[in-house]
Amino acid sequence: MERHLDQELxxxxxxxxxxGILVQTAIFESIEALKDxxxxxxxxLIKDDKVxxxxxxxxxxxxxxxxxxxxxxAVDLRFITMSMKISTDLERIADLAVDIAQxxxxxxxxxxxxxxxxxxxxxxxxxxxxxxxxxxxVNKDVPLARKVILLDxxxxxxxxxxxxxxxxxxxxxxxxxxxxxxxxLLIARHLERICDHATxxxxxxxxxxxxxxxxxxxxxxK
Amino acid sequence: MERHLDQELxxxxxxxxxxGILVQTAIFESIEALKDxxxxxxxxLIKDDKVxxxxxxxxxxxxxxxxxxxxxxAVDLRFITMSMKISTDLERIADLAVDIAQxxxxxxxxxxxxxxxxxxxxxxxxxxxxxxxxxxxVNKDVPLARKVILLDxxxxxxxxxxxxxxxxxxxxxxxxxxxxxxxxLLIARHLERICDHATxxxxxxxxxxxxxxxxxxxxxxK
Numbered sequence: 001m002e003r004h005l006d007q008e009l010x011x012x013x014x015x016x017x018x019x020g021i022l023v024q025t026a027i028f029e030s031i032e033a034l035k036d037x038x039x040x041x042x043x044x045l046i047k048d049d050k051v052x053x054x055x056x057x058x059x060x061x062x063x064x065x066x067x068x069x070x071x072x073x074a075v076d077l078r079f080i081t082m083s084m085k086i087s088t089d090l091e092r093i094a095d096l097a098v099d100i101a102q103x104x105x106x107x108x109x110x111x112x113x114x115x116x117x118x119x120x121x122x123x124x125x126x127x128x129x130x131x132x133x134x135x136x137x138v139n140k141d142v143p144l145a146r147k148v149i150l151l152d153x154x155x156x157x158x159x160x161x162x163x164x165x166x167x168x169x170x171x172x173x174x175x176x177x178x179x180x181x182x183x184x185l186l187i188a189r190h191l192e193r194i195c196d197h198a199t200x201x202x203x204x205x206x207x208x209x210x211x212x213x214x215x216x217x218x219x220x221x222k
Numbered sequence: 223m224e225r226h227l228d229q230e231l232x233x234x235x236x237x238x239x240x241x242g243i244l245v246q247t248a249i250f251e252s253i254e255a256l257k258d259x260x261x262x263x264x265x266x267l268i269k270d271d272k273v274x275x276x277x278x279x280x281x282x283x284x285x286x287x288x289x290x291x292x293x294x295x296a297v298d299l300r301f302i303t304m305s306m307k308i309s310t311d312l313e314r315i316a317d318l319a320v321d322i323a324q325x326x327x328x329x330x331x332x333x334x335x336x337x338x339x340x341x342x343x344x345x346x347x348x349x350x351x352x353x354x355x356x357x358x359x360v361n362k363d364v365p366l367a368r369k370v371i372l373l374d375x376x377x378x379x380x381x382x383x384x385x386x387x388x389x390x391x392x393x394x395x396x397x398x399x400x401x402x403x404x405x406x407l408l409i410a411r412h413l414e415r416i417c418d419h420a421t422x423x424x425x426x427x428x429x430x431x432x433x434x435x436x437x438x439x440x441x442x443x444k
Contacts (some may be wrong), residue, residue: 053438060435064303071293081286084303085310087334123235163404171393171400178393182385189411213282216275 005070009079012062013138016083016090019055020134023090025050026097027130027194032125033104034187037112042101049098056091061083078211082204086137089197089204093130096190096197103183103190110180117165119184122158122191124150129198148201148202149214153162155195162188227292231301234284235360238305238312241277242356245312248274248319249352249416253345255323256338259268261330264323271320280422282306284318296429304430311419311426318412318419323373325405325412328348332402339387341406344380344413347373351420358427371425371436377417384410 026045033041063084066072073081097188136145162217166185170177203215248267255263285306288294294302351370358367389405392399425437434441 012295013267014249057435057438064299067289067303068295068299073290077286081289081303088307088310098349130362165402167404168343170293171404178389183405184387184402185407186411189408202289213279216272216279 003078005076008066009076012083015059016086017138017178019052019087021091022052023094024095029128030097030100033101037104037108039105039108042104045101046098049094052094053147056087059087078208085204086127086201089200093194093197093199096194100187103187103188106183107180113170113180113184118162119160119188122155122162122188125155125158126191126194129195133198133201140209142206142209145202147207149199149221152195152199155192159188159192227294227298230288231298234305237281238308239302239360241274241309241312244274245316249349252319252322253398255326257300259321259326259334260399266324267323268320271316274313274316278309281309300430300433304426307426308423315416315419318416322409325409328405328444329402333349335346335392335402335406336407340380340384340408342382344410346375347380348413348416351417354424358424362431364428364431367424367427371443374417374421377414381410381414431432
């Protein structure tokens with residue numbers, strides 16, 4: 001029975017990692033679609049999202065079955081419940097990549113505001129935070145999870161900066177700028193929310209490993 | 223033992239409802255703060271959010287204890303796991319009310335774009351969806367949960383309409399409009415996301431009652 005549970009938990013972990021890779025790909029594709037205003041790429045990403053949706057449902061069912069049939073305790077129980085939370089966050093990150101792709105479709109055919117102001121910095125931060133959050137999960141790496149959480153305030157700053165630049169340098173100077181600037185402003189918001197979800201995952205990893213709730217308690221990170 | 227679990231589940235439900243009422247109050251306060259550009263009201267709401275954060279943690283801990291100590295099955299297991307998901311959605315709704323309050327602070331001192339375009343309609347939809355989602359949870363009311371889910375596309379439409387109006391009627395006609403229009407545009411986005419979370423809660427209610435996953439499967443609503 002014990003060995004059996006170990007095997008099932010390792011299957012669950014593999015499934016979550018598969019989902020993690022698909023989600024990272026979705027973010028990458030959304031960003032590439034933005035760089036080239038590539039509607040084909042954006043549409044493909046939107047279409048592919050249903051695979052990730054299905055994975056979320058499958059992981060949920062797997063977790064509920066494990067809870068019902070195995071009645072796990074302590075660290076195993078925390079691993080299963082946090083897996084349910086992490087899959088929800090991953091699915092929402094994928095939805096945000098879809099949101100970015102939809103903003104790209106809004107931008108297609110309009111001259112792009114170059115060099116996309118501070119968005120590339122925010123993009124790269126979001127990718128790092130998601131990758132590190134997943135790595136912290138795989139390796140039960142609490143210091144790495146802590147690093148992700150501490151980066152979140154950087155995301156807020158960059159998003160505010162993008163917004164300020166778009167308003168002051170574009171929309172306040174050119175009446176035709178809004179239809180091009182507004183989608184970029186929303187993309188900055190989507191990227192910042194991806195960072196928020198990476199932060200949630202990192203918080204869940206710390207709870208899983210240490211049984212210590214750090215969500216809403218930044219002082220406990222010390 | 224059985225009676226004991228019933229009592230604990232009813233305590234959990236009461237705690238979730240308490241959180242639901244606080245969250246509905248937060249939405250109401252954010253909207254009132256917007257109507258009057260009332261910075262005092264906005265600041266109070268932002269400060270009060272930590273009560274809701276603490277409730278989320280308390281509910282999580284309560285659910286994990288119940289899973290570990292009571293090893294519940296079937297409908298009880300679904301109730302506890304869905305309670306964890308619902309508390310996460312409620313906390314994020316409260317965060318979105320805080321986001322709205324922060325946009326209100328951005329708007330203070332600037333002449334408000336009146337009559338806030340289509341935002342009042344979206345506001346009222348968001349309030350209805352959150353209330354109905356919570357009522358469907360309390361009364362295990364699947365038809366009401368279904369109604370919430372079907373309203374979600376309305377929220378998307380209204381948000382798009384707000385965006386269109388703000389770009390075409392304000393930002394494309396007046397170079398000084400952006401600092402007033404952008405916060406409203408983001409508020410519309412926050413409201414639409416509140417509707418998304420209400421939809422998630424309704425989906426969880428249907429799963430809790432029927433053991434049927436409807437998330438990502440609109441056809442199963444029929």
